[in-house]
Amino acid sequence: MNLIDVIGPVMIGPSSSHTAGAARLGLLAASILGSRPVHADIYLHGSFAETYQGHGTDMALLAGLMGWLPDDERIPEAMNHAEEAGLQYAFHKVDLGNAAHPNTVLFKLTGENGAYCEIVGSSIGGGQVKVTEIDGFPVELTGRLPAILTVHTDTRGVIALVTGTLANAGVNIATMRLFRSNKGGMASMVIECDEAVPQEILNLIGALQQIESVRFIASVL
Incomplete structure (x- = not known):
């Protein structure tokens, strides 16, 4: 157990799961893509789908895709910055089944170099995340280490x-x-x-x- 596990992440609120975890999930998805995202279809499941606007999950996901950390003060303005950065995006609600964590996202990302990737990941609490699928392959990736x-x-x-x-x-x-x-x-x-x-x-x-x-x-x- 480390300090983050005890007191939670340094972040822009309101929620470690719905905001900090969402930003970190966007960061990890962009790293997996390996290119600056220019188009993102973002499918929200469960609790994310029901509360994403009230908790700022949408802004946090976009912030992560743009490379911002969970404590970046610009997160509340992420949508404006995304437009300026040329990141086209759309949010959708989806049912990924009972086995999916309530805070799960399916990213369909296109990078500026033409790369395309589909990523399924979840915010599992305390700002921690786990990616469970990349381009249809099951994986287990936390982003804690390179x-x-x-x-x-x-x-x-x-x-x-x-x-x-x-x-x-x-x-x-x-x-x-x-x-x-x-x-x-x-x-x-x-x-x-x-x-x-x-x-x-x-x-x-x-x-x-x-x-x-x-x-x-x-x-x-």
């Missing part, structure tokens, strides 16, 4: 090749989680590291035959 996300073929030896590449580069692995659709199909791997991973190391991992894609995701804490 991370690598791979999509790869589920074959023997892939994990060893990736972790060996990181070890040879002197990158220490903090946690690792593996997900797959089915045996021998496509799989994903989330590797949280103690430090940022240089682009040249990402290039080495991306060049491995079994790797479909690799992306670096910066910490948002």
Whole structure:
């Protein structure tokens, strides 16, 4: 447990879950996209869908997508800044099912470089967040540490090749989680590291035959 877990995040209110967590969720989504968002369809589920305007969730999500931290004093004016920044957006209400956390968002994002990504994440309390799906692949990503996300073929030896590449580069692995659709199909791997991973190391991992894609995701804490 750390200080944030005890007293909550430094933030612009009113709610650690609906405002601070929403801003951090937007930050993490933009980091996953890997490009400045220029178009965002934002689908709100559960409590987010019912209270997003009153709690400032809409402004906080936009603030995060623009790279602002939860304590940024500009958050109440995020909509005006989004328009000035060329970020087109729309909010929608959606039912993601009973299994989804009440404070869940589905982002459909397009970046200025043409990148497109769909991200499902939740604000889980105290300003903390968890991304559970990226482009249809199940993941578990908190944004507490910098991370690598791979999509790869589920074959023997892939994990060893990736972790060996990181070890040879002197990158220490903090946690690792593996997900797959089915045996021998496509799989994903989330590797949280103690430090940022240089682009040249990402290039080495991306060049491995079994790797479909690799992306670096910066910490948002």
